[in-house]
Amino acid sequence: MGSLLILVKKEIKETIRNPRFIVFTVVLPLILYPVIGLIMTQAFTSVSEKTKTGMVIVVDYDRSNISEYILNSLSNTGMNVVTMDREPELDNVDDNVLGVIIIPEGFGERFLNGERPIIRVYSVINSVSISEQGLMSFVFGIVSIMKDALKTLMAQMGGIDPALLANPFSEERQIYVRNWHRTLTERDLNAVAMQVMFWPWIMFSMIISVVQLSATFLGEEKEQKTLEILLTFPVRRTTILFSKVVGSSILAILAAIFYTVGFLIYLNSFSTMIGQFGLTIEFILDPISIVLTGVIFFLALLFSAALGLTVSVIAQDTRSAESLATAVVMPTMMLAFIVMFMDISSLPTLAQAILYAFPYTYLMEGLKYVYIGRYDFFLIGIIDNLLAAIVMLALVSKIFTSERILTMKIRFGKRRGS
Numbered sequence: 001m002g003s004l005l006i007l008v009k010k011e012i013k014e015t016i017r018n019p020r021f022i023v024f025t026v027v028l029p030l031i032l033y034p035v036i037g038l039i040m041t042q043a044f045t046s047v048s049e050k051t052k053t054g055m056v057i058v059v060d061y062d063r064s065n066i067s068e069y070i071l072n073s074l075s076n077t078g079m080n081v082v083t084m085d086r087e088p089e090l091d092n093v094d095d096n097v098l099g100v101i102i103i104p105e106g107f108g109e110r111f112l113n114g115e116r117p118i119i120r121v122y123s124v125i126n127s128v129s130i131s132e133q134g135l136m137s138f139v140f141g142i143v144s145i146m147k148d149a150l151k152t153l154m155a156q157m158g159g160i161d162p163a164l165l166a167n168p169f170s171e172e173r174q175i176y177v178r179n180w181h182r183t184l185t186e187r188d189l190n191a192v193a194m195q196v197m198f199w200p201w202i203m204f205s206m207i208i209s210v211v212q213l214s215a216t217f218l219g220e221e222k223e224q225k226t227l228e229i230l231l232t233f234p235v236r237r238t239t240i241l242f243s244k245v246v247g248s249s250i251l252a253i254l255a256a257i258f259y260t261v262g263f264l265i266y267l268n269s270f271s272t273m274i275g276q277f278g279l280t281i282e283f284i285l286d287p288i289s290i291v292l293t294g295v296i297f298f299l300a301l302l303f304s305a306a307l308g309l310t311v312s313v314i315a316q317d318t319r320s321a322e323s324l325a326t327a328v329v330m331p332t333m334m335l336a337f338i339v340m341f342m343d344i345s346s347l348p349t350l351a352q353a354i355l356y357a358f359p360y361t362y363l364m365e366g367l368k369y370v371y372i373g374r375y376d377f378f379l380i381g382i383i384d385n386l387l388a389a390i391v392m393l394a395l396v397s398k399i400f401t402s403e404r405i406l407t408m409k410i411r412f413g414k415r416r417g418s
Contacts, residue, residue, distance in 0.1 A: 127368070
């Protein structure tokens with residue numbers, strides 16, 4: 001029994017000292033997941049507040065008894081609905097305007113003649129994100145209330161075509177994106193939204209792969225005691241360093257290609273299914289955007305490779321390097337959630353500055369700006385990634401060319417003297 005307790009105690013100590021245990025049992029549950037939950041909560045809380053304080057403008061060009069009946073029904077719901085005589089310029093509407101509904105002239109007449117009239121509905125959002133798209137449901141919910149009001153009126157009138165009773169009028173839906181100053185159809189918005197949902201996770205997976213791959217290069221050299229032998233070769237240390245950077249980048253690009261192809265095949269396997277819900281998976285890239293995205297992608301890989309080598313330089317062995325690399329890139333997961341769920345431009349200035357100083361932000365946010373041709377965003381991203389790559393390469397080069405390469409060691413294992 002005593003031997004069993006000793007072995008159990010030994011196993012627990014070794015497990016706790018294992019860096020993977022620290023990362024995946026402590027860092028993720030206690031730090032990363034609560035932060036991600038806070039991001040999601042903040043995003044949807046913001047949407048909830050907007051629906052409480054925001055308003056929807058209804059423009060009544062018809063001015064018939066039918067349209068008046070609809071407006072009275074809306075006012076009885078207690079929603080913040082404002083009527084106007086003229087259609088407003090979407091570029092100039094207040095920030096608290098969530099949508100504009102336009103009842104055309106002749107709406108009531110067509111309805112009384114047993115026809116299905118058409119109204120125009122504009123949902124106004126700040127940017128393309130999951131939380132902002134939640135505001136669209138609020139505007140379209142008001143349209144449903146308008147339909148219910150007409151259904152009640154039709155039931156009182158009697159003798160109505162059952163098909164018309166099920167759907168009293170049709171609507172032309174469009175979405176105005178404030179940050180883009182552009183109006184999109186639902187199909188176009190869905191295509192961009194699918195990119196926003198999937199692209200960050202493609203990038204996140206690639207970044208983790210690159211950093212971990214490059215982090216193991218020197219870790220294996222240290223673990224096998226071949227680093228000292230390698231450094232005695234009549235070759236400049238910077239040459240050795242950049243050979244590892246280039247090698248890891250080439251392998252990372254190959255991995256990225258295979259990963260992307262596999263992921264696209266995966267998406268295509270259920271594209272038909274999601275098409276039934278009006279969603280599409282279309283990557284909208286023009287030639288200029290492809291080139292600019294490729295440049296940012298290459299620089300981000302270069303930065304990731306240098307980051308992984310820096311981790312490898314200060315780590316004791318391969319296991320420590322892999323775990324430290326995972327812990328270092330985990331904040332990228334938070335960035336992926338922010339890009340998906342929130343509008344970065346709506347955050348405080350300091351938060352925006354921190355996020356846009358982070359090189360990976362431009363890679364994950366870039367596809368949002370492809371559709372409107374915001375090439376300045378890509379150019380700023382190229383400069384940011386280039387500077388980050390230069391700084392990281394300079395740091396790892398300085399360490400690598402000094403004797404610290406042999407003395408800098410971080411290990412998550414045994415304590416001194418144990």
